[in-house]
Amino acid sequence: MKMRNxxxxxxxxxAVALSGCRRTAAIKPxxxxxxxxxxxxxxxxxxxxxxxxxxxxGKRIFYQYCVWCHADASPAGPSNRSNLxxxxxxxxxxxxxxxxxxxxxxxxxxxxxxxxxxxxMMPPYGKxxxxxxxxxxxxxxxxxxxxxxQRPGRPGSQYATKQ
Amino acid sequence: xxxxDMGKLSYRTRLTFAVxxxxxxxxxxxxxxxxxxxxxxxxxxxxxxxxxxxxxxxxLLADYNSNIDQVWLPGMNVVDRCTTCHQGMMQPTLTDASxxxxxxxxxxxxxxxRDWGCTICHRGQGPATEVAEAHETTLAxxxxxxxxxxxxxxxxxxxxxxxxxxxxxxxGRELLTRLNCQACHKLSDVAKPMLGPDLSSVGYKVSRAWxxxxxxxxxxxxxxxxxxxxxxxxxGDESRMPKFRLKDEEIVALSAFxxxxxxxxxxSYKISPAVVAAWSKKPDLLPQAEVRFRQMMCTTCHPLAxxxxxxxxxxxxNIGPELTKVGSKVNEEWLVAWLRNPQGYLAHNNxxxxxxxxxxLYKVSQYVMNKLTDSDLLTTVPKLEPPTDEQIKNxxxxxxxxxCASCHGLEGVTPQRDFxxxxxxxxxxNASELEFGKAKIQRNLLSYVQAKLQxxxxxxxxxxxxxxxxxxxxxDAVTTALLSQTGPKATSALQQLVVPKTDVTYxxxxxxxxxxxxxxxxxxxRFNGYGGTLAPDLSFEGSRAQKxxxxxxxxxxxxxxxxxxxxxxQFNMTDKEAAIAADxxxxxxxxxxxxxxxxxxxxxxxxxxxxxxxxxxxxxxxxSCHTIGSAGGYVGPNLNNAGNWLTPAWTEAWLRNPQxxxxxxxxxxxxxxEDEIRALTAYLMTLRAGIKPQASASLANGxxxxxxxxx
Numbered sequence: 001m002k003m004r005n006x007x008x009x010x011x012x013x014x015a016v017a018l019s020g021c022r023r024t025a026a027i028k029p030x031x032x033x034x035x036x037x038x039x040x041x042x043x044x045x046x047x048x049x050x051x052x053x054x055x056x057x058g059k060r061i062f063y064q065y066c067v068w069c070h071a072d073a074s075p076a077g078p079s080n081r082s083n084l085x086x087x088x089x090x091x092x093x094x095x096x097x098x099x100x101x102x103x104x105x106x107x108x109x110x111x112x113x114x115x116x117x118x119x120x121m122m123p124p125y126g127k128x129x130x131x132x133x134x135x136x137x138x139x140x141x142x143x144x145x146x147x148x149x150q151r152p153g154r155p156g157s158q159y160a161t162k163q
Numbered sequence: 164x165x166x167x168d169m170g171k172l173s174y175r176t177r178l179t180f181a182v183x184x185x186x187x188x189x190x191x192x193x194x195x196x197x198x199x200x201x202x203x204x205x206x207x208x209x210x211x212x213x214x215x216x217x218x219x220x221x222x223l224l225a226d227y228n229s230n231i232d233q234v235w236l237p238g239m240n241v242v243d244r245c246t247t248c249h250q251g252m253m254q255p256t257l258t259d260a261s262x263x264x265x266x267x268x269x270x271x272x273x274x275x276x277r278d279w280g281c282t283i284c285h286r287g288q289g290p291a292t293e294v295a296e297a298h299e300t301t302l303a304x305x306x307x308x309x310x311x312x313x314x315x316x317x318x319x320x321x322x323x324x325x326x327x328x329x330x331x332x333x334x335g336r337e338l339l340t341r342l343n344c345q346a347c348h349k350l351s352d353v354a355k356p357m358l359g360p361d362l363s364s365v366g367y368k369v370s371r372a373w374x375x376x377x378x379x380x381x382x383x384x385x386x387x388x389x390x391x392x393x394x395x396x397x398x399g400d401e402s403r404m405p406k407f408r409l410k411d412e413e414i415v416a417l418s419a420f421x422x423x424x425x426x427x428x429x430x431s432y433k434i435s436p437a438v439v440a441a442w443s444k445k446p447d448l449l450p451q452a453e454v455r456f457r458q459m460m461c462t463t464c465h466p467l468a469x470x471x472x473x474x475x476x477x478x479x480x481n482i483g484p485e486l487t488k489v490g491s492k493v494n495e496e497w498l499v500a501w502l503r504n505p506q507g508y509l510a511h512n513n514x515x516x517x518x519x520x521x522x523x524l525y526k527v528s529q530y531v532m533n534k535l536t537d538s539d540l541l542t543t544v545p546k547l548e549p550p551t552d553e554q555i556k557n558x559x560x561x562x563x564x565x566x567c568a569s570c571h572g573l574e575g576v577t578p579q580r581d582f583x584x585x586x587x588x589x590x591x592x593n594a595s596e597l598e599f600g601k602a603k604i605q606r607n608l609l610s611y612v613q614a615k616l617q618x619x620x621x622x623x624x625x626x627x628x629x630x631x632x633x634x635x636x637x638x639d640a641v642t643t644a645l646l647s648q649t650g651p652k653a654t655s656a657l658q659q660l661v662v663p664k665t666d667v668t669y670x671x672x673x674x675x676x677x678x679x680x681x682x683x684x685x686x687x688x689r690f691n692g693y694g695g696t697l698a699p700d701l702s703f704e705g706s707r708a709q710k711x712x713x714x715x716x717x718x719x720x721x722x723x724x725x726x727x728x729x730x731x732x733q734f735n736m737t738d739k740e741a742a743i744a745a746d747x748x749x750x751x752x753x754x755x756x757x758x759x760x761x762x763x764x765x766x767x768x769x770x771x772x773x774x775x776x777x778x779x780x781x782x783x784x785x786x787s788c789h790t791i792g793s794a795g796g797y798v799g800p801n802l803n804n805a806g807n808w809l810t811p812a813w814t815e816a817w818l819r820n821p822q823x824x825x826x827x828x829x830x831x832x833x834x835x836x837e838d839e840i841r842a843l844t845a846y847l848m849t850l851r852a853g854i855k856p857q858a859s860a861s862l863a864n865g866x867x868x869x870x871x872x873x874x
Contacts (some may be wrong), residue, residue, distance in 0.1 A: 053270040121787035
């Protein structure tokens, strides 16, 4: 029958045309794609903390300038932390640092301890490190904090914002 | 058909037309539907929905349009449409990890997307508007996006000089140098290769059994926990000689050939019989010898395994070879000759020529030959018959076949150059240009490079490349450095962006040149950008230190930094050599704007000193990092002898701005007034301590690495 032939031809035509609409296969998530750098969790060396670009820059600056007093071991071996009183917080000490705002952290690193009512043994780094470098160190602090750091979000907002 | 029916269409015809029309409309509708459903439009629409869910909607949608966005930079071959989907790229408020991709903003970096596009750094396909085409390897496009973990390779393809921000790339380049990859491969902008030892006279140095053992079993192994060990000890560093896939008869032949290499006789030295007679009978010879060995600070350059709290670990620097079992390796006559004059055996090597007394030479050589040994080292070596001419001939053939002469010099053998393929454009290769063999890996460049490094025969059974053993971090670092070798740029505009590496060298002049060469100052210290990084940079030493202090220090190096266990060895310089070096350092290596005579210490008053002490102890609390007396921190140098050590002019300039004198120093720059600077300097100049004899250096401190605190 002519009618049937027509229907078959048009269906085939449709099928061919529609095949162009096939969605391309989605890319498989590759973990390495999104991880710029990692840092072993200070309390559990088996666990790796994922770091983005700013956090990894913070890690580099931390291990050059801050590690001497804010960690229990330094690249040269012993830590200077035991010589200081009051003892400076370990960088991953979430109980002490999670409560402090980014603004406070930025200020105490920039202006030093005495300007912020803390130990004058913390020197000011505002003339040695740039504001962006100090921000990066804070980002690194937040990334390795134990207990983990929760960014203060706006209540009711789907996406926490930080201006 | 009757004529009156000509104008009328039958039911059937009309039906046919109707169906055909519907089909036609349907087909025509496919195109707009397909367009509407395209991936990029989907992301465009979701960005609007995302922005509407946020308080800053207006700001986020200020630049919104529903078309494809692109960055077009004609000179740089950039047509990047990435921002079509990655719409928050330049929105400062979308930095947080809670922002879903692809809308998150780019982290702050020195380059702006508008001026650089995306693919110059990230690779991938810029003009693509589909997720898979843009990011992955497809048939049409073979360069997938560079995974974030290896992204520093992109920095390195333009920045041939190292950047602070790219430590992984810098480590990779350092490894390419340390592992001497350039001996076989051509690489661009990697520092000059460090060759393996010249083997022309190796027959005098080690036994054939030791050579057999060395070739048979690699010193470096990966244990079951994934730790790299050298001679069974965990090592923070990499070993340099890789393992070649050699058959037993090849090792027999090679060891025969090498043990017959005796081009230049040893400069034999006979230690005074009186010294030998006096010491060889003493029951405490070896304990005494050990003390002397430690005092000589050999571990500043050479790593050594020690037992600390029941745990064996490697301590010491990484400039020279590891010495834990060296007593079972070398022959004693060779050792004595080597210690007296290392350059007599190997013309180009960085071991200083110490001024030895016979007593020290005897003690140290006895310690090395009797204590740094392992009686089991050679027990697995089969009995080797005296070498036959046939074996020696075969050994030479294998030596050349395996490319040994790429790294090792040998008298009568032409050095082998470009034994392996040119890798200067490896990072720009497409997957189709690579030989994957039967390896079951992803068909892309990254997988290829990693597979080849881990096991060269996996991708090519005929590979001549030897087997290296990698820690994961080092493998990733070397991969990054190799991927950064992208060859010449595609356009001249891009080529102009390349920041070349400048080669620096430092030539000492006058009488000092001899002292500088004899004691190899540059192996540890840096002069105007040239030299090692283990010890302080001496580029401005003449402005910093007082001449008398330099001369005293060279004669008897004191440790200035309390935490360091890697210290300057005592070279037993003569008074004349110390004076020449002090003269040169004080006069020739100065910071032009810090005149050592610029501040007169006589103008300091007791009132200034009192004020300075107050500032030091109370206002600025310098003791948190510096030690005076026995109290204080140990981040910065000990200041006990600051008055004899530092020049007042340097101290003032340093307090004003430490980074101006030493850019990477960790001492922060403070806001001191000129009066405060003067007062602190006055106080520091009153701190004086007599030079005490060097206390016996102890290895009790188990921390291996003293680098870093030296800044």
